[in-house]
Amino acid sequence: MKSQWKMFYMCCSVVSVGVQVSVQADESPLFVEVTRGALLDTSVSTFTSESVAQKPGSDMAELLRSVNGVSGTRMGGRAIDPIIRGQQATQLNVLLDGAYLHGGCPNRMDPPTTYASGDSYDLVTLFKGSQTVLYGSGGSGGTLVLSRHKPVFNEQGYAATVTGVARSNGEGGTLSADVATGNDQGYFRFKGEVADMDSYEDGNGDIVRSAYRSRAAALIVGAQLGENTDLTMSYDRNEERDVLFAGANMDSPESNADIYRVKLEHRFDSGTIQQMKAELFQSNVDHLMDSYSLRDKVAGMYAPSSSDTRGGRVIFDGWLGAHQASFGADYQSNTRNGLVYSYPANMPMGQLWPDVTIEQVGVFGEVNRTLSARNRVKLGLRYDYITADVNNENDVFMMNQTAATLYGATPEQQREYNIAGFTSWQHQLNQNYQLEMTASRSVRTADATERYMAKSNWVGNPWLAPEKHHQLEWVLSNTDKSPWSLSAYYNRIDDYILRYRDSSIERYRNVEAEIYGVEFEHQHRLNAQWLLNSSLSYTLGNNLDTGEPLSRISPLTARLQALYQSGQWGAGITSSLVASQSEVCLASSDCAGLDVTPTSGYGLVDLFADYRLSPAVTLAAGIDNVFDKTYRVHESRDDVFDPTPLQVNEPGRSVWMKLSGKF
Template identity: 20%
Template sequence: MAGTAVALLSAFSATAAKAQAAATPATAAASGETDEELKKKAAKGESSFLSPIVSTTSQDGWKNPFTTPAPISSASSDEIDLFGQRKLGDVLRAMPGTFSRDSIQNPGLSVNIRGLEGSGRVNTMIDGVRQNFRFTGHEAQGFAYVDPALVAGVDVTRGAVSTTGGAGALAGSANIRTIGVDDIIKDGKNWGALATLTWGSNDVGFSEMAAGALRSTGGAAAIAGAISYSNPDNYKNGDGTEVPGTFQNLLSGLVKGEFKPTDDLTVNLGAVLYDNDFAANSYNQKLKSNTYTAGVNWDPDSELVNVAAHVYYNDVKMEYGDSIYAGTPNGAFYTSNGRVIEDKGIGFDIANTSNFSLGNVAVTTVNGVEYFHDTVDSYNTVYPNKAGGVNPSGKSSVGGVFSETTFKYNIVDVIAGLRYDFYTLNGTYDAVAGNPAGVPVGRQELDQSDGRFDPRLTIAINPYDWLQPYITYSQSFRPPTIQETMLGGSHPGGGTSFSPNPYLDPEIQKGWEFGANITRNGLLTEKDMFRLKANYYYKNVENYITGVNLGGGKSYFINHPGSSVLQGFELETAYDAGFAFGSIAYTHAESDLPSQVNGLGAVSFMPDNVLTVTGGARFLEQRLTVGGRVNYVSQTEVGNGAGQPNTSYTDWAPYTLVDAFANYKFDNGLDLSANVTNLFDKTYEPALSGNTGSALKDTGRGRTFLLTAKMQF
């Protein structure tokens, strides 16, 4: 691949040499632009580079976070290209109220919202498809796997979701949108190509992505494809010490098709493929994740009918190879090579949007249903009697029927949502004598189901065209998982045994949100734009599921007695004057959630305070953008790993990281970017990183230079 990289880089350099200073400047922020105008600019790629105002496309259609009375945030492709090339979680950590599990070795993404993560508490999706793959083993109880090079945008909703994607999502949802036809083909053309070539220091090496798309004359059909490859080696931390197990060998790709048989009917097909080799959880691993989608949108000439329906299939397979400790004195304890954990999921959703009036009241109502079913198989191809270790097999499903209606009258908006969600769990497990849950001894069958109604009500006031305060009350729930109810087996090397608990109740969250949006144009200059979004939340979580260690080497999951309180403040601001821009994201989060047991979940907590400040300036008719980003993370509490609240907590030190970047846009579609992460080469332990291991394993990447050439034509 290195030869290909050099050839591509040479071609990019030659193209750049031909570009002249007569380039058309990027469109500056303009006074009075509407959401629809901003949406069109984003789709055409006409917005200024790294504009903090323009957002991406979400599963439910384009939403501007600064005009939506709900705690939502979006990341654009520019931000992902600059700050998320190595880890998409770095982009999420720059959103208020949002964090990520930063596993040093595992490349998967685990989204944390307001301190809640793992086991489906956050519904993480790729192109609207749930990613329910989970395993038990000193990690976050759930990862989604996607190549950042193929990501076009990320949309996060914090809190209850009363439409598609909200079933069983206790804390909220995150949808990762991969590139499609409109991201590749420029406006007015019937074909397009997109290629990026990146070189990075600190053993990042070369990474490449190439994409192409074709659209038929008249636009009745279109197809797109992309492929990406990267193979970074172990990086060095700020002290110059190599951090083992941080290499990857990632090959990914996608294919998408769009068809319009009639003017009011659109059909979409897609496949996103991921194949990665890495070392985590003491073993070399191979991870394959394949996501397939099919969607139909019927939008006839009627305000009462706009139907969107999707079916999808997801297959994630993790295979354990040799232990990284093979041949060492401790190698005999690691006998899980050959383990395979596979999750096959299939689901669908269908919703209709209607618009009508009741007198002077404008009404928009969304009504639909969603369902997803997982089949989990855990086995061992080398030691069949070991099966999946502590990872059980089984079947689960989650679904819901939902309705959300928005009433607009004068300056008042009322959004009333109600959903009925349900779940099922099926499988077999073994219970031994003296198990802490009191399960009868022997092979047992699990056949569990339950459901509940969850309301959501928002009242927003629009006293001025620039101000929108709102208040929300909501409820949500999260069912127990296969891994929590049918846990079993023992820890390698002995000393700890794990027991099932089929009596677990679903987690329930109830609480309030108080927020406000401010949108001002022409604040300091004639054509500048200012946006502010602030939100305070107070939530009670009942029946929180956590692991406990009872002593004597016995561990299992329980419902934590009583309720836990989550509360915090979230702030997101953005300013763009064309020649200069800046944004601030701040989170203050408090919780009294108990720690998980070491090995059954993340024992560290979301930091109390997280601040991200981004700023920059544009020169040469806005073709050149130069700026930087500062990330501050306060001290992070780490639990004792025994699942007992308020005991033996330790603090990981706070840290501040500084990044710098520059981008130059040529008129022929070529972009050249340079950025430096961890500019001052700090040695630090990322918050929400590993549970166990030496301090070396938990240290983050040292200073890294990245050079990127991106060509679109």
């Protein structure tokens, strides 16, 4: 087994420039050979669980912040909220092994990636932009698919991986295990993780409220019902305890998530249809946040909430003549409830979600055809019928208010009939150069918070129109011995859902907007031991109604990396350079946006190394933020209701060590 942590860094840049990587269960190659002379899919990045999990992170989104064009907001040590090309929250589709999960906090203390550690899933597939219609409606910013596969057993009929991580800054770590037993006819698999971290220090040596405790476990059972039929059932339990948030006026003493899944897969021996997959899921989140129990206060607020999602899909894969096709239907229903109470009076002060249900029924199809040795086209089309209802809009809370009075009228059921699709053309200019062009339309419905939040200082808009994203993307790539990729994209958005501040009240309205940018990635192998990677991303966003910038847009970011591998040893250095961000929409200005302040640029250096102690055991170590810089990610969160808000600083210097064994 070669050095595994390096695979994560390489996948971030190499796969997205069109390199096809095949990683076996027992091998993670350091230097990936480039597939030449063939059309490549440049729209998708894939990562194995081993490669993603090697660099320690609090959750999946923190790990993916190393991918070019991907960022993430920070409120504390846990629950990084991913951003892809300037889009976030429900502009992204996140599937946890086929299941949708919507968090229990309207302020996104628990986005879906909170409930997914690096070791929880076997494969991560990342679509940037609107490149597929197979994974639900919306997805204008991108789609993140986390999946699990049937385990590969040794001769004794079992497979086991145990990993331990310790970190100095925050004085804590994680312990995870993945144990499976079975054969071709069936298997049992258990995944578990325990994580405990104290609050970290920033580069100034100041303590940042960021401690958390997390427990996660999953039981997966697989059975072969017939020669061509497989059944998989799974149950996940995630528990978050005493999670502190420097970027909010509340913490989360407790949050629980339960996910149930049933999957049936059948392969046909002959005929047009080659494969059928049917999936059902149920995810339940119970969340509690308050402003006193973890802050040594005798009074404050608390807010219990729930978010229950159920759904499923059926999809068929096959050939229609010379066309490779996938088509099917899906369903999703999310119900959310939440109230805010004063403490210790226990009086209702507002509604997070007044018994809100949003249902989506969709039908979809994709067709892929190779026109010639140099040309390939891909088409996708999707239709969604969406309804949004609220039931407790007339319940009375503080000062005889109701949700309906805050909205200005009693909302009726909202219905939407949304059509989305894309067309992509790949053309190989010659043996080494490939051009890809994609045009797409995606439609994102307003989420429960944007529609129905009902507090005196935060009010939703039940009559929001859905966002219509019209995107163009061009990718020029070179798959020679030193592969590179240059991407440019433009996204014109009708009815962009803008969150803004109106006389100290957070509100939502539709505006016209645009988001555009460029990305560049390059890899160069110096010799058999040294590999160089570089990447750059730049995004801009504008409110076309006012001419002001959109809030929380990533600044120009570049990364340079050198990797070394020789025998049992590996080492590397990564330098990240981030420009200042002055194109802002400040909450304190006439723009009334969500940016706290312009942010300064910064440079970081990370070091890492590993040593293969035996064929099964690897020891890795590293130093993040070697020079103990004080910095903050521009998009990171603040307490939007604080009169003097401050963004959350990132951790200062941190030494980490990771020991993993695979048996």
